[in-house]
Amino acid sequence: MASKLVQLQTKACKASQLVAKHANSYYKELLEENKQYIQDPPTIQKCDLLAKQLFATRLASIPGRYEAFWKELGYIKNLWKNRQELKVEDAGIAALFGLECYAWFCGGEIVGRGFTFTGYYV
Template sequence: MASKLHQLQSKACQASQFAFKHGSSYYKQLLEQNKQYIQEPATVEKCSLLSNQLLYTRLASIPGRYESFWKELDYVKNLWKNRQELKVEDAGIAALFGLECFAWFCAGEIVGRGFTITGYYV
């Protein structure tokens, strides 16, 4: 057990040394590749302006998303009315979608409990 702990410490030390040596160059390269997204000058006013633009752009997109939601709901209602004509592939896709939603719900519950399966902290 002690040898595994020593190995783990050694690997962590090597990783931190690598990050220390190459982190600065990686940071500079990342900024250079994404310089079209950087606003100059980076002032509080500019950040506030960008924040407001994001908020109101999102708010402006709500009517389009609302309309798309009702179109999707009408499509599902139409499928339900004509469920006798439903193909096996469509039913399978719907079942997989429902299973995926349930799995994401379960994962969210586990994350919300602090990554414990039973909900009790050990």
């Protein structure tokens, strides 16, 4: 057990040295690649303005999202109305989507409980 701890410490030390060596150049390269997105001068007032613009833009996108939601719901209602003509592929996709939603729900529940599994004695 102690030897594994020493190996882990050695690997962590090497990883931190690697990060320390290359982090500055990676940071500068990342800033250079994304300089068109950087606001000059970087002031608190500019950040407030950008936050307000983002909020207003999100608010302005609500009607389009609302319309898309109702269009999608109409499509699903039409599929349900004509379910006799439903293909196996469409049913499979719907089943996978439902399974994925359930899995995300279960994952969220586990994360919400602090990554604990209740009801199981292991």
